[in-house]
Amino acid sequence: MGAMKFSHTFIPTLREEPGDALIASHRLMFRAGMIRKLSNGLFAYLPLGLRSFRKVENIIREEMDAIGSLEIKPTVVVPGELWKESGRWDSMGEALLRVKNRLGADFVVSPTAEEAVTALVRDELSSYRRLPLSLYQINTKYRDEIRPRYGVMRSREFVMKDAYSFHTDEGSLDEHYQAQGRAYRRIFKRCGLTVIPVRADSGAMGGSGSEEFMVESEIGDNTLLLCRGCDYAANVEKAGCKGDDGPPSGGEAPPLEKIDTPDVKTIGELCAFLKTDAKNFIKTLIYRAVNVELDLSGAPGSETLVRTRAAPGAPESYGEVFFAAAIRGDLDVNEAKLAAALKASELSLASDTDVVRITGAPVGFAGPVGLSSVPVILDETVTGMKDAVTGALEKDVHYRHAVWGRDFTGWLTADIRTVKAGDRCPLCGGELYEKKGNELGHIFKLGYKYSSSMGVSYLDENGKSHIPIMGCYGIGLDRTLASVIEEHHDEAGIIWPVTVAPYHVIIIPIKYQGAVRDACDALAAELEGAGIEVLLDDRDERAGVKFNDADLMGIPWRVVAGDKNLSGGEPRVEIKRRSEKEARPVPLSGAAAELAEAVRSELRALNG
Ligand code: ATP
Ligand code: MG
Numbered sequence: 001m002g003a004m005k006f007s008h009t010f011i012p013t014l015r016e017e018p019g020d021a022l023i024a025s026h027r028l029m030f031r032a033g034m035i036r037k038l039s040n041g042l043f044a045y046l047p048l049g050l051r052s053f054r055k056v057e058n059i060i061r062e063e064m065d066a067i068g069s070l071e072i073k074p075t076v077v078v079p080g081e082l083w084k085e086s087g088r089w090d091s092m093g094e095a096l097l098r099v100k101n102r103l104g105a106d107f108v109v110s111p112t113a114e115e116a117v118t119a120l121v122r123d124e125l126s127s128y129r130r131l132p133l134s135l136y137q138i139n140t141k142y143r144d145e146i147r148p149r150y151g152v153m154r155s156r157e158f159v160m161k162d163a164y165s166f167h168t169d170e171g172s173l174d175e176h177y178q179a180q181g182r183a184y185r186r187i188f189k190r191c192g193l194t195v196i197p198v199r200a201d202s203g204a205m206g207g208s209g210s211e212e213f214m215v216e217s218e219i220g221d222n223t224l225l226l227c228r229g230c231d232y233a234a235n236v237e238k239a240g241c242k243g244d245d246g247p248p249s250g251g252e253a254p255p256l257e258k259i260d261t262p263d264v265k266t267i268g269e270l271c272a273f274l275k276t277d278a279k280n281f282i283k284t285l286i287y288r289a290v291n292v293e294l295d296l297s298g299a300p301g302s303e304t305l306v307r308t309r310a311a312p313g314a315p316e317s318y319g320e321v322f323f324a325a326a327i328r329g330d331l332d333v334n335e336a337k338l339a340a341a342l343k344a345s346e347l348s349l350a351s352d353t354d355v356v357r358i359t360g361a362p363v364g365f366a367g368p369v370g371l372s373s374v375p376v377i378l379d380e381t382v383t384g385m386k387d388a389v390t391g392a393l394e395k396d397v398h399y400r401h402a403v404w405g406r407d408f409t410g411w412l413t414a415d416i417r418t419v420k421a422g423d424r425c426p427l428c429g430g431e432l433y434e435k436k437g438n439e440l441g442h443i444f445k446l447g448y449k450y451s452s453s454m455g456v457s458y459l460d461e462n463g464k465s466h467i468p469i470m471g472c473y474g475i476g477l478d479r480t481l482a483s484v485i486e487e488h489h490d491e492a493g494i495i496w497p498v499t500v501a502p503y504h505v506i507i508i509p510i511k512y513q514g515a516v517r518d519a520c521d522a523l524a525a526e527l528e529g530a531g532i533e534v535l536l537d538d539r540d541e542r543a544g545v546k547f548n549d550a551d552l553m554g555i556p557w558r559v560v561a562g563d564k565n566l567s568g569g570e571p572r573v574e575i576k577r578r579s580e581k582e583a584r585p586v587p588l589s590g591a592a593a594e595l596a597e598a599v600r601s602e603l604r605a606l607n608g
Contacts, residue, residue, distance in 0.1 A: 003507070003524035003534040011048045013549045023219055025485035026151030028494050032553045034502075041148030041156030043478075048553065051502035053159075056481050057138055059190045059499065060161045063183040067176075069134040069163050074116045076140050080106025082115040085454050087315065091291045091345040095143045109142040114450045114472060117164040121468075122456040125166070131458065131468060132172045136163035138477070150219060152478035153438065163473040166451070168460070173445060173469050180443045180473045184213055187475065188440065190607050191484050192497025196437060198224050199234040200444070209445040210238075213475075214437030215483045222437040225419055229430020237336030240415055241423035241432065243380065253387035253401040256369065262396045265364045267329050270398065274389060281329025282382055282390040282402065284366040286350040286358055286374070292318045293343035299375040299411050315453060317343075322350055322358055326368045326390075326410065327379035327417060334418040341377065341414035359393050367391035368408040369399050378410030379417050440483060441475035485554075494554025495578050498602040503535040505595055506555040508546045510562035512538045519571065519588060520561050526592035532599050554578055556602070557595055561588075 011033040018037075021027040029035045034049025045053055061071065080098060083089040088096070089108075097109040110116060117135055125133070138161045148155050163180065167173040181197070188195040193215060200210035212235055214224055223236040234240070264273045271278055293315050296302040307316045323342065325333050339347040352363050358373050359366045367390035368376045382388075388402040402408060421434040448467055450456075457465045481500070488495045498504060507524055509516045524534045535555060537546045543560075550558050558576045565572040565585060573591050576583035586594060 003521075003528055003536045004503070006535060006537045006539050009047050009535075011046070011549075011553070013552055021151065023150050023153070023486065024489050025153065025482035028485055028489055028552070028554075029151060029482065032494060035152065041145060041154075043152050043155055043157075048502045052484075052496070052500050053477060053481055055500040055502075056191060056477050056484075057159075057161075060138065060187055060475060060477070063187045063190075064136050064161065064163060067134075067179040067183050069136045069165070069180075072117075072120075072135050072137055073139065074110075074113055074120060074137055076110050076142075078108050078110050078113070078116045080108055082119050082454070083108050086115050086118075086450055087291070087309070087317075087453060088115070093346070095145065097142050097144050110139075111141055111143040112160070112474070113137065113139075113162055114164065114446070114470075115454070118450045118454045118456060118470070121164075121166055122454060125456060125458050125468070128168050128458055128460050128466075132165060132167045132176055134163055134165040134176055136161060136473075151482060153219075153482045155478060158479070159477040161473075161475045161477065165471045165473075166456070166468040167470070168458075168466065168468065170469060173471050177443060177445055177471050177473075180471070181211060184441050184443065184473075184475070188213060188480075190499050191480060192499060192606060193440070193480070193484060193487060195440065196224060196226070196233055196435070198437070199232075200238050200442070211443050212439050213441040214439055215487070216435050217438040217483075217486065218436060220436035220438040222439055224435045224437045225421070225423075225432045226435060227425040227428060227430045227432055229425060230428040232425050232427045232430075232432075234419075235437075236419060236434075237334065238340075239419040239432075240426040241417075241419045242426055242429050244424065253403050256402055256407045257400050258392055258394075259398055259400055260396060261398045264396075270389065271329075274400070276389065278329035280385075280388055282326050282367060282385065282388045283329045283331075284324050284326045284368060284371075284376075284391060285333055286355045286366060287323050287325055287335075287338065287347055288350045288354065289321050289323060289339065289342050289344035290319065290346040291344060292321045294341075294412075296321065296375060300372045301374045315449070322354060322374045324358075324366060324368065324371055324374050324376045325379070325416060326376060326382050328381040328385070329389075331379070331381060332418040333379070333416050337414075337418075338377065338416045341412070341416060359391075361391070361393050361395050365391035365393060365395060365397065367393060367399060367402070368410060369393075369402050370408075375411035376408075377416065378404075378413045380413060380415050381417060382410070383413050438479070438483065440480050441473075443473045444471065446470040446472050489554070492548070493552035496554040496556055497606060498556050498599060499606045501533075501554065501556050503533045503555050504599045505532055505557045505559060506535045506537060506550045506553070507559045507561065508537045508543070508550060510543050510560065512540070514563075515566055516561050516563060519566055519573070523559065523561070523573070523588070523592055527595060530592065530596040532592075532596050551578065557598065558583075559591065559595070 013033045014031045018030045035043045099107050141160045165176045195213045200212045225239040226233045305318050355363050385404045389400045392399045451467045509520045527534045560574040571588040572585045574583040
């Protein structure tokens, strides 16, 4: 077969930057001829890109196989029926690409595959003897992202490794969940990536039901909180913190009192007006939540609510519910934590019209005292407030001396605050700091959500029927590959870790002819014989052009062969590590053996 010759492959490198590329990986994948854009959020991989993509894919496959997960290949197009059964036909929103076939039947282009795999297992699972069962695929996903960006980091079509596991009990689920977590750590290490595993559950209890694998990134969509004192790390959507000192404790507050606060709207203005601190305010926001699974029987305003199921077996939920969320004035409500507390699939601030209808006052005068039209969710910081200022549900009026338990209570108390840098670690009390992160993978204990809504069961040894408990585990391949480039590049181009490099060695003849040509062919053949992947730049280009392309493509070792070095007493070639500045002359006779050993030893170091 011989080494791949540059002139025979299809690597359209470019000198110019693509106009729309904001980050290095997007720029470099495009310039190195790895990918091309077909349309917004749709990228094609060209031969060079696909080689690295396959390396990531194989690393993931090996690690999944090693923990006993079994590879399958479900379809990408899935009957809409299954998504109606799980309830996600409705709750998934616009990201779900729905299509109809010629008979008018609904289908989904898989954004993820809980439904498809659960349905597959439902039809086959009969006995406990088949459990635990872990299945995975490495397959195309489609999400109709509103704003695809940063190249393959957030595209519409991408490839995900997604695994789903089924167990008789929590212990077995936990065992596989831990094994997946270990496999993820190995996968990212092998790819040369520095990942930060973060809790995606609140973690104050120490339990872990969900972990995300993040890379630090300026363009990261996630805010991570990390502790200076211990290894606590959490997504802000879940991060908790130790309660701080809160309002000073004192004697009994005077009776609740209404005060006129004309033309005072913001908390800042109110603070100035009342000469007090935001910590003594209760900030109240009205939210609209969709598909709320929390049982609201008996809650204010619940008389008119109807609980329905999206499909037989799907969890019961309310289609649309309004809530008030109250929090100490110096803090912010975290919408992800609030949505989790409400078990809602979507949450947003209510419109001004809804606020007026619910509070009976213009926006800016909501408060928990006397609010009886909707359930009030109190942040933990509000319980215990003994002398607070809050909106009085009237234009230009506030209450002061509001006391929790005396003047108001909530319908539910939950931790819904946004934890910030400087807050205290929930585990050790140390100082928390923030980083921006990008999510590469996610492992998650699903519980019974899909197995129960979709009616999966198995028989135990006594012939009794049970529902299996599930976990799911995803990694985005494209995003992982792009993140490798983010972590390993310089001005000139990519600097691949050898495990994901498209080729291990690039051989550059100064001029591919005569003795140089013979030497390059022989070197390439010897390397290939030793299992080393070689690209031979046989193009009729200036040496400088070839050097620039080699740097751009990021191939770990470069060998340059020219007449001058080859024709001395001892023929030599020059070897250069992509990550180093200087090239080094080595005897041609030993070059292949030296390179092969260098490649192998680096592969061992990363894969080990
Ligand atoms: P994000 O919050 O970034 O949208 P997600 O939490 O929705 O991601 P999951 O459903 O957990 O993602 O999917 C598992 C993995 O799939 C992610 O960790 C990520 O690596 C990848 N992924 C998700 N959406 C995209 C996308 N639009 N483009 C590329 N990869 C993606
Ligand atoms: Mg996720």
